[in-house]
Amino acid sequence: MTNTPEFATMDDLVRSVLWLDRSLDLLYPMAVPMGVDSPANTEWYSLLRKKLVPQLSRRSHLVVAVTGGTNTGKSVIFNQLAGEKASAADANAAGTKHPVCLLPPGCDAGELLRQYFATFEHCPWQQASDPLEAAPEHRLYWNIGQNVPGRLLLVDTPDVDSDVEVNWERARSIRHVADLLIAVLTSQKYNDAAVKQYFREAVESGKPVLIVWNMAYEEQYLKVWPEWIAQFRAETGVVPLAVFATPHNRDAVDDVTLEVRDIGLDGRGETADDISTDTRFPVVPLQKYLNEIRFDELKMQALIGALRRVDAEHEGVGNYLQKIKTAAHDFDAAAQTLRGREHFDIDWPAIPKAMLADEIGRWCNSKRSDLLQNVSTAYDTVLRPVQWAWGGLRNRLASKQQKAEQKEELAAVMQLVEKTIDQLKLLGMKTSNGVLRDELNRYLGEQRKELLAAGERIHAQIPPKTDAYMRGEVYAILNHWAEENPTQWQTLHRIDVAALGTHAVLSLGALATCGVMGGIAAFGTAGLAPLLMTGGIVGGSEAVLKILGEEVRMKIAELKVAIQQKYASWRKGIFLERFESELWGAMLRKFDHLAVVAESKEYIDTMDALESVRSIMAGVNFQSR
Numbered sequence: 347m348t349n350t351p352e353f354a355t356m357d358d359l360v361r362s363v364l365w366l367d368r369s370l371d372l373l374y375p376m377a378v379p380m381g382v383d384s385p386a387n388t389e390w391y392s393l394l395r396k397k398l399v400p401q402l403s404r405r406s407h408l409v410v411a412v413t414g415g416t417n418t419g420k421s422v423i424f425n426q427l428a429g430e431k432a433s434a435a436d437a438n439a440a441g442t443k444h445p446v447c448l449l450p451p452g453c454d455a456g457e458l459l460r461q462y463f464a465t466f467e468h469c470p471w472q473q474a475s476d477p478l479e480a481a482p483e484h485r486l487y488w489n490i491g492q493n494v495p496g497r498l499l500l501v502d503t504p505d506v507d508s509d510v511e512v513n514w515e516r517a518r519s520i521r522h523v524a525d526l527l528i529a530v531l532t533s534q535k536y537n538d539a540a541v542k543q544y545f546r547e548a549v550e551s552g553k554p555v556l557i558v559w560n561m562a563y564e565e566q567y568l569k570v571w572p573e574w575i576a577q578f579r580a581e582t583g584v585v586p587l588a589v590f591a592t593p594h595n596r597d598a599v600d601d602v603t604l605e606v607r608d609i610g611l612d613g614r615g616e617t618a619d620d621i622s623t624d625t626r627f628p629v630v631p632l633q634k635y636l637n638e639i640r641f642d643e644l645k646m647q648a649l650i651g652a653l654r655r656v657d658a659e660h661e662g663v664g665n666y667l668q669k670i671k672t673a674a675h676d677f678d679a680a681a682q683t684l685r686g687r688e689h690f691d692i693d694w695p696a697i698p699k700a701m702l703a704d705e706i707g708r709w710c711n712s713k714r715s716d717l718l719q720n721v722s723t724a725y726d727t728v729l730r731p732v733q734w735a736w737g738g739l740r741n742r743l744a745s746k747q748q749k750a751e752q753k754e755e756l757a758a759v760m761q762l763v764e765k766t767i768d769q770l771k772l773l774g775m776k777t778s779n780g781v782l783r784d785e786l787n788r789y790l791g792e793q794r795k796e797l798l799a800a801g802e803r804i805h806a807q808i809p810p811k812t813d814a815y816m817r818g819e820v821y822a823i824l825n826h827w828a829e830e831n832p833t834q835w836q837t838l839h840r841i842d843v844a845a846l847g848t849h850a851v852l853s854l855g856a857l858a859t860c861g862v863m864g865g866i867a868a869f870g871t872a873g874l875a876p877l878l879m880t881g882g883i884v885g886g887s888e889a890v891l892k893i894l895g896e897e898v899r900m901k902i903a904e905l906k907v908a909i910q911q912k913y914a915s916w917r918k919g920i921f922l923e924r925f926e927s928e929l930w931g932a933m934l935r936k937f938d939h940l941a942v943v944a945e946s947k948e949y950i951d952t953m954d955a956l957e958s959v960r961s962i963m964a965g966v967n968f969q970s971r
């Protein structure tokens with residue numbers, strides 16, 4: 347009938363719990379900046395820290411609390427365990443108001459009392475009537491019991507069905523600290539509402555319960571035990587560790603020689619067929635039973651009962667780890683959203699014509715044969731005086747054009763800032779994480795104007811110039827285009843060659859039909875092909891394009907779209923990068939840092955420790971229902 351652990355040993359349990367405790371110690375300081383409160387003030391953590399760990403680290407004791415309704419014989423059973431008439435057991439002692447604890451000889455009483463009964467005021471127990479004294483504070487009367495077995499702390503508890511509220515409150519406190527509850531029941535008291543409530547709560551908090559039916563080992567009751575037990579189990583949920591019965595025997599009570607018999611978990615004894623009642627319900631040496639026979643198992647079960655609370659579904663360590671995971675996820679999501687470009691999908695102004703023409707011109711030039719490049723350079727030289735003649739007008743036009751383009755881009759930048767503010771606001775509203783919300787809100791409200799001003803300032807610092815990256819992108823698009831459209835490319839190339847071979851007048855004619863800016867800029871690097879292409883892409887050179895026909899025109903339009911897309915995301919990227927790094931670079935770095943806490947070795951180690959504890963709990967067959 348013993349209920350030995352199947353897989354894990356006490357040593358395994360000790361190791362896992364200490365591991366869990368150590369790993370949590372390293373993890374929780376990392377979680378505090380995430381807005382996940384330190385577990386220091388939670389019940390599960392104090393249980394782990396203040397109760398389990400100290401218990402596991404030193405020689406262990408089992409706190410056995412004798413509990414039950416008024417006059418059921420609690421003190422009688424307590425005395426049997428104590429091996430002496432320590433507690434007053436009579437009808438007059440019904441008013442026991444304070445628990446009484448007997449400790450084994452040779453123990454460090456002060457230390458044990460502090461460890462197990464921290465919420466009680468410890469009073470040396472001098473006489474039997476002491477615990478009957480009414481007092482507002484929660485006292486625990488204690489003494490050394492000369493016959494108390496070495497590993498037991500015995501507690502005689504106030505009646506759980508007392509009509510004095512403070513008494514059952516104390517009975518509940520004792521239940522809280524006990525490792526094992528001995529439920530003393532009688533034929534009259536087992537069905538009492540308050541008694542049943544007390545044990546229902548014991549089941550909820552995972553306390554092992556051992557039932558003793560007092561004054562019940564009588565011929566007349568033999569047949570009703572199964573019924574009593576079934577009913578008590580059904581109504582309280584208690585799955586008893588063992589069920590004992592004692593006879594109604596005043597002499598034995600007086601001599602402290604009361605026989606305790608094991609009647610089986612169902613009240614039918616060891617072998618239902620056995621004829622002899624005595625062998626069917628063997629006598630149990632109660633002290634030895636708890637102190638030796640089932641000590642390890644009981645201790646382990648008590649610890650596991652406590653561990654269940656440490657790992658309680660809604661407020662335990664598992665939930666705590668989940669909170670860290672959720673917070674990490676929130677920070678990650680926030681960082682990603684703030685960095686995400688997809689939220690900033692706004693229309694961007696067209697690539698400046700000068701810039702486009704310049705890049706295409708460079709590209710075309712790079713495609714020419716050496717001979718043609720030389721011709722082109724010569725042509726450039728010839729034409730330069732013509733360009734110079736344009737000088738003043740060109741510069742004026744260029745700066746006017748540039749100003750207009752910058753203004754247009756600034757409007758787009760302001761839209762970006764507005765959208766970013768919207769994102770911050772939305773994230774702040776959505777999150778349940780206080781730290782994250784505060785961080786995000788720092789940039790809202792009054793800060794809105796400042797953000798817009800910063801946007802303007804940062805934009806002014808970004809020159810409207812192509813960089814190596816953008817040049818590479820344009821070249822890639824054009825190279826790709828030339829490869830994909832060999833016929834069109836050949837056509838343009840031929841015209842280019844022909845143009846360079848003829849004379850500048852044609853080019854000047856083309857210039858006149860082009861968009862002025864595109865034409866001028868393209869002309870700087872010379873050649874008809876760039877002129878045509880920029881004309882096509884930049885727009886405005888309809889007359890020239892007519893020469894090439896509709897198909898080439900369409901192809902050139904596609905190029906325009908591709909380059910514009912690259913350009914817009916490149917400009918947006920430059921701006922956002924600067925905007926972010928100047929304004930919330932530090933915040934984003936902090937978010938990144940917090941986002942990986944749930945992947946840290948400290949977190950993983952704690953999860954592993956918890957898994958190990960859980961597997962031990964699952965392997966131990968305790969109160970399995």
Ligand SMILES: Nc1nc2c(ncn2[C@@H]2O[C@H](COP(=O)(O)OP(=O)(O)O)[C@@H](O)[C@H]2O)c(=O)[nH]1
Nearest residue numbers: 416417418419420421422435436437594595596
């Ligand atoms: N004859 C007899 N009386 C008992 C037995 N157990 C308890 N009693 C009596 O029942 C009364 C209440 O017992 P006590 O242990 O004080 O109950 P408590 O209030 O639960 O502590 C006392 O008068 C005891 O002597 C028993 O096995 N045989």
Ligand SMILES: [Mg+2]
Nearest residue numbers: 420421439442
């Ligand atoms: Mg009593």
